[in-house]
Amino acid sequence: DETRLSAPWPAATGSPLSVLFGLHGKTGVTSVTIHRGYIYSTGRDGVYRQLRLQDQQLEVLQKHRPCKGLQWIEELRFTSDGDLLVLGFHADNFVVWSSRTGENLHCIPCGGGHRSWSYYSSPLAEVFTFIKSGDVMLYHREAEPCEQQVLLASLHGREITCVRHLGAMEVPGHATLNVFVTGSEDTTACVLVLSENSQAAMPLARLSDHISSVRALAFAMGPGDEGFGDEGLSALLFSAGGRAQIECYQLLCTGDTVSKSAVACQVIHVASHRLDKHWEQKKNRHKLVKMDPETRYMSLSVVPGTTTKQLPTPWKFLAAACSDGSVRIFGLLEAARKLVLVAESFHHQRCVLKVEAFLLPLHPPSRRHLLCSAATDGSVAFWDITVALLTEPVFPALDTPLVTIMAHSCGVNSLHIRKTPEGQYLVASGSDDGSIHVCLLEVALGRGEAAAGTCLQVLERVSRPCAHAAHVTGIRVLRPDLLLSASVDQRLTLWNRLPGELVPLSSTFFHVPDLAELDCWEVVEAGGDLRYYCVLCGQGLEIHGCGAQNWWSQGRRQM
Structure with a gap:
């Protein structure tokens, strides 16, 4: 009416507080939802993003890709039982996908997107209506009792390739909770929690930014060296794998007595790096040999003690073993959310399988950052990477190794x-030929300049041929006199290191086929006893515990 038309419109509020351009690419945003203080956006690029409002500015925390083929996401629905339903189109079908179970709940032929539609669900029935060729079509299904019984929920769709124990948490009213991160051939990484009283692992968050398999994980702890801030367990997580891709996330795990897992996990995507994109940004790249975009990162190691004030801005550094025969050093500038290639070397001339960084803890002017790398020919090389780290990144080549040891006959x-305790270093390695090699190193500083003044001396070497009947894919030095090894032969063995030999103490079998990796941590019990735990991954996940002499508990397994 006249009164309504002539009513004054609200005054304009001015320009937007925050704008994110191209958040979902050229195809645009299809929906925006607010849930529990977070903002969720969906788009026709096949992903949905989680955002938050920080100081009146929109900040993207992470993105999720629900499943392969779902390239058109229309809407998100949060259910009362904690599930997140993703509604979208796959080819000519309307799809309802459950993020909790990781499966399609409905797949309805409708001709695809670009049409009017509506979906409604309740505990009694589900209704989907849409327009096709000018007709209104209705799909109706009444609720039916589910005959499928999930005995044990899966963690990944394919084998688990790597695992890391982030730490333990104490939540009132619950037993000790251990937080892990796993990577898999299904291109995802999973943050999960396992209670000491439970028999199953519960996923907290899934990271789906990788376009190929996740083969390696590494983390730098958060506030302080122990990773425990006032808010909980925090860490900076690096994941890497196929297609020369590295992703970096900030994790914060806090106690949540309301949730079933008793832990809440906040994930913020910090930075990413792809070798092919790095090559495209280089000047005079036509004069260089193009980096292989199919390079795989086989192993990662965070260089300790590198948040240094010797550079204008604080950097964290990461070493990577690469399938193209190189050892690469990356630098993370967390404030700018940039991960850059700092240095590299093709010394090995063959696939590098493992890297391990360690620190010579001297006074800052004499502090040395060392790196150990191992390749498919059985060689183990030791590097001084101090100069490469403490120089403002200009992409220098790494110097030649300080020393190279032929520890094994193959990879x-x-x-x-x-x-x-004496300030020396024990280096343990396991090979494809089933052997174990341990060497004792002493690091000394000469009178020369920085890198030239570092000297490594091999004090002792011990080799144990045929320690296992198959590839040794996991090894840990628990104490100077105690080692733990795990193999594809599904045996877990404790070794006593004596002068000139390794003596087996005890052995147990585990149930995870095709063992890919193990990780270990120490726990001080109430009586002051020190006990060791290890987690093994492959075609499943399993945890074992042991004392100083033998195994004292059988592990738990989760596929």
């Missing part, structure tokens, strides 16, 4: 370094 599939 080195496991590597671990531990400092002894």
Whole structure:
């Protein structure tokens, strides 16, 4: 009416507080939802993003790709039982996908997108209506009792390739909760929690930014060296794998007595790096040999003690073993959310399988950052990477190794370094030929300049041929006199290191086929006893515990 038309419109509020251009590419945004203080956006690029409002500015926390083929996401629905339903189109079908179970709940032929539609669900029935060729079509299904019984929910769709134990948490009213991160051939990484009283792992978050398999994980702890801030367990997580891709996330795990898992996990995507994109940004690239975009990162190691004030801005550094025969050093500028290639070397001339960084903890002017790398020919090389780290990144080549040891007759599939109370370093490695090699190193500083003044001396070497009947894919130095090894032969063995030999103490079998990796941590019990735990991954996940002499508990397994 006249009164309504002539009513004054609200005054304009001015320009937007925050704008994110091209968040979902050229195809645009299809929906925006607010849930529990977070903003969720969907688009026709096949992903949905989680955002938050920080200081009146929109900040993208992470993106999720629900499943392959779902290239058109229309809407998100949050259910009362905690599930997140993704509604979209796959080819000419309307799809309802459950993020909790990781499967399609409905797949209805409708001719595809670009049409009016509506979907409604309740505990009694589900209705989907749409327009096709000028006709209104209705799909109706009444609720039916589910005959499928999930005995044990899966963690990944394919084998688990890597695992890391982030830490333990104490939540009131619950037993100790251990937080892990796993990577898989299904291109995802999963943050999960396992209670000491439970028999199953519960996923907290899934990271789906990788376009190929996730083969390696590494993390730098958050506030302080222990990773425990006032808010909980925090860490900076790096994941890497196929297609020369590295992703970096910030994790914050806090106690949540309301949720079923008793832990809430906040994930913020920090930075990413692809070798092919790095090559395209280089000047005079026509004069260079193009980097292989199919390069795989086989192993990662965060260089300790590199948040240094010797550079204008604080950097964190990451070493990577690469399938194209190179050892690469990356630098993370967290404030700018940039991950850049700092240095590299093709010394090995063959696939590099493992890297392990360690620190010579001297006074800052004399501090040395060292790196150990191992390749498919059985060689183990030791590098001084101090100069490459403390120079403003200009992409220098790494110097030649300080020393190279032929530890095995073929590929080195496991590597671990531990400092002894005397200030020396024990380097343990396991090979494809089933052998274990341990060497004792002493690091000395000469009178020369920085890198030239670093000297490595091999004090002792011990080799144990045929320690296992198959590839040794996991090894850890628990103490200077105690080692743990795991193999594809599904045996977990404790070794006593004596002068000139390794003596087996005890052995147990585990149930995970095709073992890919293990990780270990220590726990001080109430009586002061020190006990060791290890997590193994492959075609499943399993945890074992042991004392100083033998196994004292059988592990838990989760596929």
